[in-house]
Amino acid sequence: MQGLQQAVDHARVGAQRVDDVNSRFYGRFPFPTTCMRFDYCADGAFDAMMLNQALGDWTHARIPRTADIWVAGCGTNQAIFVALRFPEARVIASDLSRESLDICDRAARQLGLSNLTLEQNSINRLAYHQRFDYVVCTGVIHHNAEPAGALAKLADALRPAGVLELMVYNRYHRVVPASFQSAVRILRQGAEPLDFDGELALARRLLEMPMEHALPSRLGTTLKEAPASSVADLLIQPVEFSYDVESLDALADACGLTILTPCMNTIDHGQGRLTWAIDFTDPELQRRYAALTDIHRWQLQPLLFLEHSPMLWFYLQRKDSSYVRQPERVIDESFLDQRFVQTNTIRKAYTRDREGRYAPARSFKYPSPPAEPALRTIWDAADGKRTMREIFGAHGISSAPVTVNRARILLTTPLAPHLSATTHA
Ligand SMILES: C[S@@+](CC[C@H](N)C(=O)[O-])C[C@H]1O[C@@H](n2cnc3c(N)ncnc32)[C@H](O)[C@@H]1O
Numbered sequence: 533m534q535g536l537q538q539a540v541d542h543a544r545v546g547a548q549r550v551d552d553v554n555s556r557f558y559g560r561f562p563f564p565t566t567c568m569r570f571d572y573c574a575d576g577a578f579d580a581m582m583l584n585q586a587l588g589d590w591t592h593a594r595i596p597r598t599a600d601i602w603v604a605g606c607g608t609n610q611a612i613f614v615a616l617r618f619p620e621a622r623v624i625a626s627d628l629s630r631e632s633l634d635i636c637d638r639a640a641r642q643l644g645l646s647n648l649t650l651e652q653n654s655i656n657r658l659a660y661h662q663r664f665d666y667v668v669c670t671g672v673i674h675h676n677a678e679p680a681g682a683l684a685k686l687a688d689a690l691r692p693a694g695v696l697e698l699m700v701y702n703r704y705h706r707v708v709p710a711s712f713q714s715a716v717r718i719l720r721q722g723a724e725p726l727d728f729d730g731e732l733a734l735a736r737r738l739l740e741m742p743m744e745h746a747l748p749s750r751l752g753t754t755l756k757e758a759p760a761s762s763v764a765d766l767l768i769q770p771v772e773f774s775y776d777v778e779s780l781d782a783l784a785d786a787c788g789l790t791i792l793t794p795c796m797n798t799i800d801h802g803q804g805r806l807t808w809a810i811d812f813t814d815p816e817l818q819r820r821y822a823a824l825t826d827i828h829r830w831q832l833q834p835l836l837f838l839e840h841s842p843m844l845w846f847y848l849q850r851k852d853s854s855y856v857r858q859p860e861r862v863i864d865e866s867f868l869d870q871r872f873v874q875t876n877t878i879r880k881a882y883t884r885d886r887e888g889r890y891a892p893a894r895s896f897k898y899p900s901p902p903a904e905p906a907l908r909t910i911w912d913a914a915d916g917k918r919t920m921r922e923i924f925g926a927h928g929i930s931s932a933p934v935t936v937n938r939a940r941i942l943l944t945t946p947l948a949p950h951l952s953a954t955t956h957a
Contacts, residue, residue, distance in 0.1 A: 550677035551628055551654045553726065553770045558607070558629035560728050561761040563671075566635075567609040570643065570890065572616035573898065574878040579617035581952060583666075586945040587695060587792065587847060588863035590870050590953035594855065595695060597621065599665035602689055604655050605672030608635040614668060615640070615648040617946075621666075626651040626658065642890045643882055655682045660689035670699035670797075670845065674773045683787040693854050697795055699845040701774035704838045709766050712738070712747050716768055728768065732760060735767045777831040780844055790857050791827070792847040796947050805842045807941055808833055808860075809934040822933065826860050861933060867940040868921040868931065872914040872951035875899065902950055907942055916954045 573579060580597040587594055601618060603611045603625035611625030625648060627633050633650050640648050655669075656676065667689055673682040679700070686696055716735050723730050739748045739756050755763060775783065784791055794808050808830050812818045821829060834841040849855060858866070879898035882890040902908050906929060913923045920939075924931050929939075942948045 550675075550771055551656060554675055555628040555630075555654075556726060557728060557764070557770055558627070559631045561764040562608045562629060562632040562635055563761050563765050564608060565759045565761050566884065566888075567612070567639070568884045569893070570609075570612055570616055570639070570882045571879055572619075572881075574880055574895070576619040578875070578877050578949070579946060580621075582944070582946040582949040585953060586795065588858050588866060590866065592953070594693065595666050600624075600663060600691075601666045601668070602626070602660065602664045604667060604669040604686060604689075606632070606636065606650075607671075608632045609639065610668070610670070611636050611648055611650065612639050612643065612645070615645045616643070618666075619647060621647060623648045624651060624664075625649070626653045626655070628652070628654050639890055655685050658685060658689070660685075662688070662691050662694075664689050665691055665694045666697070667694065668697045670697065671701075673698075674700045674775070675769065675771050677771065679773050680783055680786055683783060683789070687787045687789050687850060690850055692850055692852055694850070695792070696789065696848040697845075698848055699795075699797070699843060700780060701772060702834060702841060702844045703774040703776050703779075704834045704841055705843070706772065706774040707839070708747060708750060709769075710772065710774070712751065712767050713769055713772075715747070726770075728764065731768045732764055735763060739763075739767075775844055776834050777827055777844065780846075781827045784848055785851075788851050789848045790851050790853075792849055792857060793826075793860055793863060794830070794842065795845045795847050796941055796945050797843055797845045798947065800842045800845070801947050805840070807934065807938045808842055809937045810836070811932075811934045829860075860937065864933065864936045864940055867944065868924065868936060869919055870953045871916050871919055872944070873916040873954055874911060874914055875949055875952050899948070899950055902943065902948070904942070907939060907950075910939060911943065911950050914951050 577597045580595055581592045584592045584594050597620045599618060599621045601614060601621050601623045603614050603623060606625035606627050611623065615623045630652055633652055637650055667686050669686055673679040676682045690696055716731060716738065720731055720734050739751060741748045743749060781791055810821065810832060812821050877898050878895050880895045881893040883893040884890055902911050909927050910923055910929065913927060943950045
C-alpha cells in the first residue's frame with residue numbers, strides 16, 4: 533500500500549523542487565525550537581550499550597561504541613544529542629537547511645564537540661555506500677517528494693550489519709494537521725507562492741476562530757501561543773506523506789529494508805504509550821493475536837487506537853544483513869533468559885543561559901530507580917545471578933507477553949536504562 537499523500541500542493545511544488553522548498557521552509561522555520569538543555573552520560577559507552585539492548589543484542593556488540601553514524605535531516609539539535617550519546621563515534625549530520633545547521637554548529641562549538649561533522653546537503657543527492665553502522669532519520673523522508681527514493685539512499689548508506697532508526701508520520705496522527713493544512717492552502721489561493729509568513733499569519737488567524745467542534749478549537753489554545761517553527765511544522769507543511777505499519781513495511785521492503793522492532797522515543801514515552809503490545813483479555817482474541825506476525829500485530833495498534841497509537845518510530849536493517857531478524861516475541865523471550873545488574877552512571881547536563889550560551893550544569897546519579905512498583909521489584913531483584921525468568925517466578929510476576937514486553941522496554945532500553953545484561957545466553 534502506498535503512503536497517503538496528505539498535502540502536496542502540486543500547483544506550486546513540482547517533485548524536483550521539493551528539496552528547494554524544504555530548504556526554504558526549514559530555513560525560515562528551523563526545527564525544533566531552541567533546546568534549553570543537553571543531557572549526556574559520563575560513561576561514554578552507556579548509550580551504545582542500551583541501543584544494543586533495545587535491538588535484543590544482550591552482548592552489546594552490534595553497534596560499536598566507535599560507530600560511524602549519520603544523522604540524516606538533523607534539524608537544529610538532534611546531531612548534538614547523538615554526538616553526546618556516542619562520544620567515541622564519528623557522527624556526520626546533514627540537513628538541507630543552512631539556518632538549522634548554523635544553530636546546531638553554534639551549540640556544537642560551545643559544547644566543544646569534536647566527533648561531529650555537519651554538512652548541508654540533501655539525502656537525495658548524497659551517495660553514501662555501506663558507510664555507517666547507525667543511521668538516524670526521524671521526521672524527514674515524509675516531507676520529500678519521493679520518500680522511497682530518500683529511504684533507498686539511507687538503506688544504501690548502511691553497512692550490512694548496520695541499523696536505521698526511522699520515524700515517519702503515523703497517518704492517524706496527521707488527520708487534523710493535514711486537514712488544517714489543506715484548509716489554509718485553499719484559503720490562501722491567489723497569494724504569492726512560497727510566502728510562508730503569509731501562510732503562517734493566515735493559519736494563526738484561523739486558529740483564533742472560536743468555532744465549536746471545528747479544527748481550530750481541537751488544536752487547542754496552547755498552539756496559539758506556540759513558537760512559529762512549531763506552528764509552521766504542524767500547520768503549514770508544504771509536503772507531507774503519512775503511513776500505517778503495513779504501508780511503512782511495504783515502503784521499507786521496496787527499499788531493501790526490514791523493520792526490526794519499535795523504538796521507544798520521548799514523544800510516546802511522554803504520552804504513556806509504552807508498548808505496542810495489546811492486552812487482549814478475551815482468550816480467543818489472545819490466541820489469534822499471538823499467532824500473528826509482528827507487522828500484523830503492530831498494525832492492529834493504529835487500527836484500534838487511531839490517534840492514540842504510537843509513533844511510527846522503528847529500528848530497521850538491510851534485508852541482506854548478516855543479522856537474522858528476531859521477532860519481537862523472541863527478543864522478549866531472550867530477555868527472560870538473561871541475567872542483569874542495575875546500571876549506575878552519572879548524567880551531566882549543559883543548560884542554556886540568558887545569552888544563549890550552553891554551560892555545564894549540575895551532575896546527577898542516573899538513572900533513578902523505576903517508579904512502577906512491579907518494575908521496581910524486578911530492578912531490586914536484579915543481582916546478576918538469577919535470570920529474569922527466575923526473578924519473575926520468585927516474585928509472582930506474570931510472564932504474559934504484554935507484561936514481559938513492557939518490562940523489557942521499561943527496564944533495558946535507552947529511555948529507561950535501568951538494567952544491563954551480564955550474560956550472553
Ligand atoms: C521536522 S524536521 C526534523 C529534524 C530532526 N530530524 C528531528 O527529529 O529533530 C525535518 C528536517 O529534515 C530536513 N530535510 C527534509 N528533507 C531533507 C532532505 N532531503 N535532505 C536533508 N534534510 C532534509 C529539513 O530541512 C528539516 O530540518
